[in-house]
Amino acid sequence: MDCSFGRHKRFEIFLPNRMYSLENRVVTDGICRAEPLLPPDPARDTHQMSSTAGLVTELERIATALNAEDGSASQFSLASVAEKIAKTLSVGKDEVAIMGVSTRWRHLHFLVPEALKNVGFIPLSSNSALAARTARDSRPEIDNNFTVARHAAVFEGVKINSETPESIQKMLSAPILSEGKVIGVIQISRKGPSVASAGPDFTADDLGKILALCKPLGKLLRRITGE
Numbered sequence: 001m002d003c004s005f006g007r008h009k010r011f012e013i014f015l016p017n018r019m020y021s022l023e024n025r026v027v028t029d030g031i032c033r034a035e036p037l038l039p040p041d042p043a044r045d046t047h048q049m050s051s052t053a054g055l056v057t058e059l060e061r062i063a064t065a066l067n068a069e070d071g072s073a074s075q076f077s078l079a080s081v082a083e084k085i086a087k088t089l090s091v092g093k094d095e096v097a098i099m100g101v102s103t104r105w106r107h108l109h110f111l112v113p114e115a116l117k118n119v120g121f122i123p124l125s126s127n128s129a130l131a132a133r134t135a136r137d138s139r140p141e142i143d144n145n146f147t148v149a150r151h152a153a154v155f156e157g158v159k160i161n162s163e164t165p166e167s168i169q170k171m172l173s174a175p176i177l178s179e180g181k182v183i184g185v186i187q188i189s190r191k192g193p194s195v196a197s198a199g200p201d202f203t204a205d206d207l208g209k210i211l212a213l214c215k216p217l218g219k220l221l222r223r224i225t226g227e
């Protein structure tokens with residue numbers, strides 16, 4: 001596998017299954033990076049793993065309560081879940097998007113952020129939308145140079161929380177499954193005027209956290225969307 005980037009050194013991370021390459025993007029189970037990995041920080045890593053595990057447990061509890069029509073889940077809010085995911089991944093709450101799949105209309109529709117709910121849909125057949133490809137291929141991707149990739153930018157221009165829209169510089173995209181079927185997509189982004197100002201690259205660890213969260217998210221979305 002060739003992950004070379006001109007004069008940059010090559011860094012590869014292998015996850016258990018197979019590995020794919022698309023220029024300097026991470027595709028499914030492999031990551032090619034043009035920057036060295038951050039040095040290990042046991043305290044940071046332990047805290048982040050603990051936070052993710054705690055959130056997974058909480059989402060599982062909510063999903064169980066919803067399925068049982070337990071009154072304790074009556075205050076459930078997908079927006080609040082997105083905020084907790086944002087905190088776990090150290091991104092802004094407007095940098096977490098969760099979309100549902102409409103099998104009837106063959107498109108993705110935004111569930112969060114709220115500001116994007118009525119803006120429009122993403123056809124599953126789209127060749128320019130990363131979310132559509134994620135849903136079609138049922139395969140996660142990390143793109144740490146998102147601005148140079150061909151993508152649908154219409155949603156980036158929407159103001160969220162009355163803030164001036166910023167370009168998405170880095171993106172992590174993963175399918176949300178229920179009973180082996182893709183019913184949604186979660187995307188975590190880093191925004192800013194430039195790649196350098198947007199923050200650190202997404203890593204295999206970040207992908208692992210999101211994939212861990214996708215299982216309970218699948219149960220929640222199944223209940224919410226009815227798909």
